[in-house]
Amino acid sequence: MVNRIVVGAHYGLRDWIAQRVTAVVMALYTVVFALRALSMPEMNFENWHAMFSSGYMRIATFLFFACLFYHAWVGIRDLWMDYVKPVGVRLFLHVVTILLLVGYLFWTAQILWRL
Amino acid sequence: MSEAAVKKARPKHLDLAKIRLPLPGYVSILHRISGVGLFLMLWLLLVLFDRSLGSPESFAHYKEIVGNPLVKLILLGLLWAYMHHFCAGIRFLLLDLHKGIDLPTARKTSVAVLAVSLTLTVVIGAKLW
Numbered sequence: 001m002v003n004r005i006v007v008g009a010h011y012g013l014r015d016w017i018a019q020r021v022t023a024v025v026m027a028l029y030t031v032v033f034a035l036r037a038l039s040m041p042e043m044n045f046e047n048w049h050a051m052f053s054s055g056y057m058r059i060a061t062f063l064f065f066a067c068l069f070y071h072a073w074v075g076i077r078d079l080w081m082d083y084v085k086p087v088g089v090r091l092f093l094h095v096v097t098i099l100l101l102v103g104y105l106f107w108t109a110q111i112l113w114r115l
Numbered sequence: 116m117s118e119a120a121v122k123k124a125r126p127k128h129l130d131l132a133k134i135r136l137p138l139p140g141y142v143s144i145l146h147r148i149s150g151v152g153l154f155l156m157l158w159l160l161l162v163l164f165d166r167s168l169g170s171p172e173s174f175a176h177y178k179e180i181v182g183n184p185l186v187k188l189i190l191l192g193l194l195w196a197y198m199h200h201f202c203a204g205i206r207f208l209l210l211d212l213h214k215g216i217d218l219p220t221a222r223k224t225s226v227a228v229l230a231v232s233l234t235l236t237v238v239i240g241a242k243l244w
Contacts, residue, residue: 048167107161
């Protein structure tokens with residue numbers, strides 16, 4: 001075991017952990033969602049609507065999407081850092097990615113709290 | 116790594132058309148490709164989620180959209196992307212925990228990821244359509 005002194009802003013380590021924590025949350029939700037979807041008698045509006053309007057499922061679904069968007073941010077940011085070298089273009093793509101994902105988060109909230 | 120080790124002449128195949136990736140390499144690059152595909156198509160999934168939960172009328176509209184053969188094909192692709200990203204992700208989490216890092220095991224789990232994600236895609240795809 002090497003004792004390293006971590007220097008810098010630490011956002012690399014934080015995002016590395018966040019990438020994994022959000023992945024675990026999404027994986028658990030996926031299993032819950034799959035089980036609930038499988039136990040649905042018939043895929044129609046009433047059943048589908050009821051599935052997401054129950055208290056815990058609404059919050060769980062919102063948490064899933066929040067994790068998804070954070071996870072996507074780290075992944076897509078890594079993509080830009082790997083392939084896009086000009087600083088200006090990279091900054092632009094980072095900003096577009098953030099705005100898109102934050103917009104998606106509010107969209108998801110709107111979908112779920114309209115139920 | 117010492118400087119001598121770095122300078123040792125090694126064969127270079129940086130031509131993407133010539134590189135032959137080992138199986139775990141394919142799982143890795145497909146993990147990235149599936150992630151990008153899912154990110155690019157998030158808008159479509161959110162539109163469908165929105166339509167499906169709005170009202171009985173918008174649900175009918177949702178049914179109409181997913182009935183389109185082209186949309187079906189895209190969704191089948193996204194289903195595979197989700198399954199692959201899911202399975203490969205679990206494999207990467209286990210690798211982070213130092214589980215299955217020796218080469219024979221890493222190869223076996225790569226095959227498992229490819230096989231399980233394809234099987235799940237076919238089974239779920241067949242059930243949905």
